[in-house]
Amino acid sequence: MSAAAYLDHNATSPLRPAALDAMVDALQAGGNPSSVHGVGRRARAIVDTARREVAALVGARPAETIFTSGGTEANNLALSGAGRRRVLVSAIEHDSVRRAVPRAEILPVDGDGVLDLVALERALASSAEPALVSVMLANNETGVLQPIADVVRLARAAGALVHCDAVQGAGKVPLDFRDLGVDYLSLSAHKFGGPTGVGALVVRSAAPLGPDRRGGGQESNRRAGTENVAGIAGFGAAAAQAIRGLDVSMLRSRLEFSLVQIAPRARVFGAGVPRISNTTCISMPGVPAETQVMALDLAGVCISAGAACSSGKVQRSPVLEAMGVPAAEAACATRISLGWNSVAADIERLITAWQDLYTRVSQSDISHTESRVRAA
Amino acid sequence: MTAITQIRRNDQPIYLDYQATTPMDPRVLEAMMPYFTHKFGNSGSRSHAYGWEAEEGTERARAQVAKLIGADEKEVIFTSGATESNNLAIRGVAEFYKDRKNHIITTVTEHKCVLDTCRHLEQQGFEVTYLPVKQDGLLDLDVLRAAITDKTVLVSVMAVNNEIGVIQPLAEIGRICRENKVFFHTDAAQAAGKIPLDVEALNIDLMSISGHKIYGPKGIGALYVRRKPRVRLVPMIVGGGQERGFRSGTLPTPLCVGLGEAAEICMKEMESEAKRLKKLQERMLDGLRSRLTDIVVNGDLEHRIPGNLNISFAYVEGESLMMGIKNLAVSSGSACTSASLEPSYVLRALGVEEEMAHTSLRIGLGRFTTEHEIDTAVDELVRHVNKLREMSPLWEMAQEGIDIKSIEWAAH
Numbered sequence: 001m002s003a004a005a006y007l008d009h010n011a012t013s014p015l016r017p018a019a020l021d022a023m024v025d026a027l028q029a030g031g032n033p034s035s036v037h038g039v040g041r042r043a044r045a046i047v048d049t050a051r052r053e054v055a056a057l058v059g060a061r062p063a064e065t066i067f068t069s070g071g072t073e074a075n076n077l078a079l080s081g082a083g084r085r086r087v088l089v090s091a092i093e094h095d096s097v098r099r100a101v102p103r104a105e106i107l108p109v110d111g112d113g114v115l116d117l118v119a120l121e122r123a124l125a126s127s128a129e130p131a132l133v134s135v136m137l138a139n140n141e142t143g144v145l146q147p148i149a150d151v152v153r154l155a156r157a158a159g160a161l162v163h164c165d166a167v168q169g170a171g172k173v174p175l176d177f178r179d180l181g182v183d184y185l186s187l188s189a190h191k192f193g194g195p196t197g198v199g200a201l202v203v204r205s206a207a208p209l210g211p212d213r214r215g216g217g218q219e220s221n222r223r224a225g226t227e228n229v230a231g232i233a234g235f236g237a238a239a240a241q242a243i244r245g246l247d248v249s250m251l252r253s254r255l256e257f258s259l260v261q262i263a264p265r266a267r268v269f270g271a272g273v274p275r276i277s278n279t280t281c282i283s284m285p286g287v288p289a290e291t292q293v294m295a296l297d298l299a300g301v302c303i304s305a306g307a308a309c310s311s312g313k314v315q316r317s318p319v320l321e322a323m324g325v326p327a328a329e330a331a332c333a334t335r336i337s338l339g340w341n342s343v344a345a346d347i348e349r350l351i352t353a354w355q356d357l358y359t360r361v362s363q364s365d366i367s368h369t370e371s372r373v374r375a376a
Numbered sequence: 377m378t379a380i381t382q383i384r385r386n387d388q389p390i391y392l393d394y395q396a397t398t399p400m401d402p403r404v405l406e407a408m409m410p411y412f413t414h415k416f417g418n419s420g421s422r423s424h425a426y427g428w429e430a431e432e433g434t435e436r437a438r439a440q441v442a443k444l445i446g447a448d449e450k451e452v453i454f455t456s457g458a459t460e461s462n463n464l465a466i467r468g469v470a471e472f473y474k475d476r477k478n479h480i481i482t483t484v485t486e487h488k489c490v491l492d493t494c495r496h497l498e499q500q501g502f503e504v505t506y507l508p509v510k511q512d513g514l515l516d517l518d519v520l521r522a523a524i525t526d527k528t529v530l531v532s533v534m535a536v537n538n539e540i541g542v543i544q545p546l547a548e549i550g551r552i553c554r555e556n557k558v559f560f561h562t563d564a565a566q567a568a569g570k571i572p573l574d575v576e577a578l579n580i581d582l583m584s585i586s587g588h589k590i591y592g593p594k595g596i597g598a599l600y601v602r603r604k605p606r607v608r609l610v611p612m613i614v615g616g617g618q619e620r621g622f623r624s625g626t627l628p629t630p631l632c633v634g635l636g637e638a639a640e641i642c643m644k645e646m647e648s649e650a651k652r653l654k655k656l657q658e659r660m661l662d663g664l665r666s667r668l669t670d671i672v673v674n675g676d677l678e679h680r681i682p683g684n685l686n687i688s689f690a691y692v693e694g695e696s697l698m699m700g701i702k703n704l705a706v707s708s709g710s711a712c713t714s715a716s717l718e719p720s721y722v723l724r725a726l727g728v729e730e731e732m733a734h735t736s737l738r739i740g741l742g743r744f745t746t747e748h749e750i751d752t753a754v755d756e757l758v759r760h761v762n763k764l765r766e767m768s769p770l771w772e773m774a775q776e777g778i779d780i781k782s783i784e785w786a787a788h
Contacts (some may be wrong), residue, residue: 004424004425004426006426008417008418008421008423008424008426011417011418011420011421011427012416012417012418012421012626013416014413014416015412015413015416020412020413023412024405027400027405027593028400030391030397030398030399030400031397032393032396032397032588034396035393035396035397035705035707036698036707037389037393037698037704037705037706037707038388038389038702038705039388039389039391039393039705040393040396040705068456069455069456069457069460069595069625069628070456070625070626070628071625071626072613072615072616072624072625072626073456073613073625075615076612076613076614076615076624094615094616095614095615095616095617095624096613096614096615096616096624096625097615099614099615099617099624100614100615188626190626190628195412195628195630196418196626196627196628196629196630196631197456197595197596197627197628197630197631198595198628212612213459213460213463213489213493213612214463214489214492214493214495214496215459215462215463215487215488215489215492215493216459216488216489224459224463224489224492225456225457225458225459225460225489226397226457226459226586226588226594227594227595228456228457228593228594228595228596228631229594229595230593230594230595231593231594231595231628231631290423293423293424294423296424297423297424297425302417302421302423302424302425302426303423303424304421304423304424305423
């Protein structure tokens with residue numbers, strides 16, 4: 001297993017050793033941070049340290065950082081906690097945003113997967129009701145970065161609040177909560193080498209936030225429940241390392257260049273616009289994504305056909321659909337995502353496996369496969 | 377990686393706060409470790425072996441949790457902890473059935489997250505009845521029966537109280553609920569793994585479980601949701617549709633595995649551990665009673681988990697006592713509210729007078745508590761209670777036979 005090339009970091013990234021060490025220490029220390037005695041105070045200190053580290057990753061103040069059980073909860077909390085009835089979201093948001101507000105108005109993206117700012121401006125102007133705008137920092141399937149600064153500028157002019165799902169962007173591109181200017185920012189630890197089960201919502205101190213769950217007054221009454229101390233410690237340690245950023249653009253360039261050379265009709269989605277450096281969404285013409293994923297898995301390369309939460313279901317990617325990618329082409333698209341421990345050998349292994357598969361399929365009947373895809 | 381070889385170093389205080397949180401069992405950490413390192417996949421990834429391996433871990437854990445409470449594994453949902461489970465159970469049921477029924481029954485001694493959720497629902501237009509408890513902390517079943525109306529959708533009564541450790545008559549409550557076609561939710565954060573719980577025998581429809589109260593990790597819990605007859609919920613967290621749509625979000629595989637392992641260990645060792653703790657509980661109580669007068673155990677002693685004592689030391693201020701016994705990690709009440717100096721609402725609900733409520737300590741015993749620790753704790757408590765009493769004018773007056781309640785204090 002360990003010999004496999006794991007290239008599915010956007011689903012989850014392996015835990016960084018520093019994060020594991022911090023977690024084991026916290027697990028051994030024990031204690032409930034709300035307890036007054038020494039054991040409790042030590043647990044509280046671990047949480048406080050991690051809060052500073054996570055806040056530093058995104059240039060926020062510790063007091064603005066609320067720990068949650070993950071990115072999904074952070075997104076849900078922001079969208080309900082902001083208390084705005086009118087919500088505008090981009091067409092490529094993660095399900096944890098889309099489904100949290102089924103009534104939301106959907107903002108289109110262009111062919112490269114970038115938010116249509118004209119459409120946002122028009123939507124904001126169409127009603128006097130103050131809105132909440134939710135746009136992600138980087139898309140989970142294509143890695144395309146969104147024009148958050150422009151979103152904030154337009155939203156501010158219209159009196160709207162802004163939420164940014166930075167789950168896929170944090171730890172990969174430099175982030176400054178204050179410069180970015182958003183009111184709410186969602187983070188997930190396990191997307192950059194922290195543990196699963198922990199995330200954060202960063203909330204500008206002036207922004208409204210009603211609690212989503214009720215109980216003990218943890219997290220300054222904004223998120224009840226005994227703190228996941230070890231998870232938070234791992235989150236902090238991973239953040240302290242991720243603050244150095246992730247630049248795997250050389251590896252990705254090599255990867256994309258090679259794959260397009262092998263299959264000239266292959267298309268890298270969002271290739272012409274700024275993306276986080278770790279993500280490639282690419283189609284292998286005529287070969288269904290599921291076939292690719294299985295063939296690569298047999299060759300010891302882990303990639304995915306889309307978001308992990310929906311990857312069990314056979315359905316069209318809403319992201320590619322929003323970009324206007326024809327269904328037949330979208331059905332052949334996979335996501336390759338690198339991370340903090342990716343090395344050149346992983347990329348070479350992927351290229352070899354990709355080439356083997358492509359050659360095999362080309363030699364059989366590619367047109368036959370294509371017609372099957374079209375029929376589906 | 378350093379292995380956990382012992383739970384407590386000698387320079388650390390004796391941990392007697394097992395209702396706030398429990399140390400993690402080293403066996404649990406051991407089970408979790410592979411899922412932190414090489415089995416790190418996303419259990420939602422169906423496209424490669426890393427994902428399948430993670431899913432095997434979560435599903436095994438689900439079965440372990442289900443087995444502990446006599447449930448089917450399909451009926452167990454992972455959450456971020458008991459607070460979330462309680463919020464989801466109560467709010468989820470209330471919101472799903474609100475067009476037909478709008479009344480919820482609970483008790484005044486529930487955990488804060490149950491009470492606050494109920495108060496929030498009241499603001500939304502639901503009706504909530506907060507039942508009193510008897511002086512022993514237990515629910516009066518006739519009072520429950522009388523409170524149920526044809527609008528009642530849910531009865532939420534905790535299995536074991538977090539401050540006084542009393543065990544509610546779950547079987548009887550379950551029977552009453554079933555007879556009246558009302559859903560029965562129990563917050564079993566303090567009960568699961570400590571007393572036998574069988575959702576079938578007890579007619580429980582929803583049950584909240586916490587990882588870190590059963591020697592597992594923090595940040596994980598579970599909610600049991602009955603499938604036959606089916607209980608339906610409006611989810612609180614939506615997104616990727618994990619946990620059959622009841623609870624979205626990537627499953628934290630190592631935490632799920634830890635909860636499962638913790639559940640299995642508790643199940644295997646429950647009987648012998650209960651006996652061992654009962655002896656320790658008796659040893660502590662006998663030790664204190666033989667050397668101190670004017671101490672009162674709050675809550676019924678018989679219908680109580682052996683890992684809890686809640687004792688009022690008359691004429692001694694609980695906070696001062698806690699400051700004195702630096703070598704013991706205990707609390708004066710629930711951890712969530714432990715920073716506040718308000719007397720415990722649980723003790724007040726039992727009819728404990730404010731003065732006595734202020735003198736109480738919650739002492740929690742557990743898996744790693746030793747006889748030696750109990751003896752040391754008794755010595756420390758006796759020494760400090762005596763010292764504080766010597767300084768107390770009230771104690772002096774009481775010794776002289778003056779009835780303190782008869783004194784009319786001058787206004788100041």
